[in-house]
Amino acid sequence: MLSSRTCVGVVFGGDSGEHAVSILSAITVVKALRGGENRHHFDVIPIYIDKKGFWNAPEIGEQVLTNGIFPKEECIASKNERGFISFPVECEKIQVWFPVLHGPNGEDGSIQGLFQLTKKPFVGSGVLASALGMDKVAMKAAFSAAGLSQVPYQFFNASDLNNEESLASIFKNIESAINYPCFVKPANLGSSLGISKVFERKQLKEGLQQAASFDQRIIVEQGVQARELECAVLGGNEIEASIVGEIIFNADWYDYETKYSSEHSQALIPAPLPPSIKKEVQEQALKAFNTIDAKGLARVDFFYDDVSNQLWINEINTLPGFTSQSMYPMLWEASGLTTEDLVCKLVQTASNKSNLNQ
Ligand SMILES: Nc1ncnc2c1ncn2[C@@H]1O[C@H](COP(=O)(O)OP(=O)(O)O)[C@@H](O)[C@H]1O
Ligand SMILES: [Mg+2]
Known part of the structure; x- marks a missing residue:
């Protein structure tokens, strides 16, 4: 630890489509940092990034955490400002950054680069792993190079769709190599959007x-x-995999x-699986984490066909949902780690990171 009390800056909200989820995640994280034994070790400064990307002073962050929803436009400091202007002055006191942001600008390396420039430790992955985890094209290439099994896929540039000739060859390639049904995805989003x-x-x-209306890069x-199946990973120099969970839902996909509607989906923890598959999921989750050089935390998601006994990695999320109903804290809770202990460990892994002086 840096000192007997550590000042943690929890940064949340953000200008991505996952703004509302980020607020709920931050409520869980801040409550855990201020609860139990943690209250003797941490001071929390909540920094709320509004939907325009402006960084608000901590009293606004406190209000958002208390109300659980984003404030009315007139109540936030930004008014006509957009984007990152400067750090609120209170940020000077922050010793460790704790990003609780999902999606572009929060999970893709952008803010991690800013944290890196402040020369203060931060929870979670750095620029490279965050960017790799966010971009499905780059992520799949990295997994493929590491020999992790994935479903067949192809990727395209949105500009290829404007030309009849290249569109015809895209159809041909997809129908011969992949066929229907297939999933079409923008490379950089999340929450199943697009x-x-x-x-x-x-x-x-x-x-x-x-997909092209969301992103220049498209995966099929x-x-x-x-x-x-989902597996949580936690760690600094030594990394651990949680027990394996399963998402069940009453929808086609x-x-x-x-x-985001609790009546349609449910987490099954632990997932009812043969021990060999559980072990395989945990091993592959750790391998995926190391492959992209992730740090601190990640949730790794898999597809499992129990008829053919085949397992495919789907994706890694370097800043997974952290609401009270989210898989990441629930998997650790079921693995014997309370959410209070979990956030404490995450701050410790940030403080121990070796790359601060680069
Ligand atoms: N190749 C696939 N086969 C079957 N279902 C899929 C496939 N790809 C995606 N899905 C369905 O779509 C959901 C969202 O896809 P995913 O790639 O995880 O996107 P996101 O990053 O937005 O979570 C998955 O949880 C799954 O239900
Ligand atoms: Mg997913």
């Missing part, structure tokens, strides 16, 4: 156009009939609506 499951060419065209993946 993703579609398509069953024929017309839908494929619409799905590609939809073979659709598999599979269970969805885990789309945005299903993800």
